[in-house]
Amino acid sequence: MNFRPRQKEEPEINLIPFIDVLLVILIFLMLSTTYSKFTELQLTLPVADAQQLRDHPREVIVSVAADGRYAVNKTTLEGRHVEQVARALAEAATAGPNSVLIISADAAAPHQSVVTVMEAARRVGLAQITFATQSSATAGR
DSSP states (O other): OOOOOOOOOOOOOOHHHHHHHHHHHHHHHHHHHHHTTTOOOOOOOOOOOOSSSOOGGGEEEEEOOOTEEEOOOOOOEOOEEEEEEEHHHHHHHHOOOOOEEEEOOOOTTTTHHHHHHHHHHHHOOOOOOEEEOTTTTTTTT
């Protein structure tokens, strides 16, 4: 039997592995923040200019009433089917596929009515679609 007393070792904290881990984390954070600016989306936001002249011959204005009736360039359509709206859009689009479709829908208009106009525009080949809105200042009048 070994009855000799053991030497008690003093506990020590080795800081070198701790510093190594911190340096690795620091390098990782530095590299990841450097590359984050390259993954951002490059957006070109539209600019509104109220003074800009509008090209009226290229515009086709479709109005959608609250009850779902349509009017193309202030001419009321009898039907509410996609084919009838597409036929009216084809006749009104004098500039062909370069025409701009402006959808002026009532706030209470059914969503399906607006989707019908967009589907008719797709069938005719009109790709430039915009929605008419009013400012909040004139909305109460």
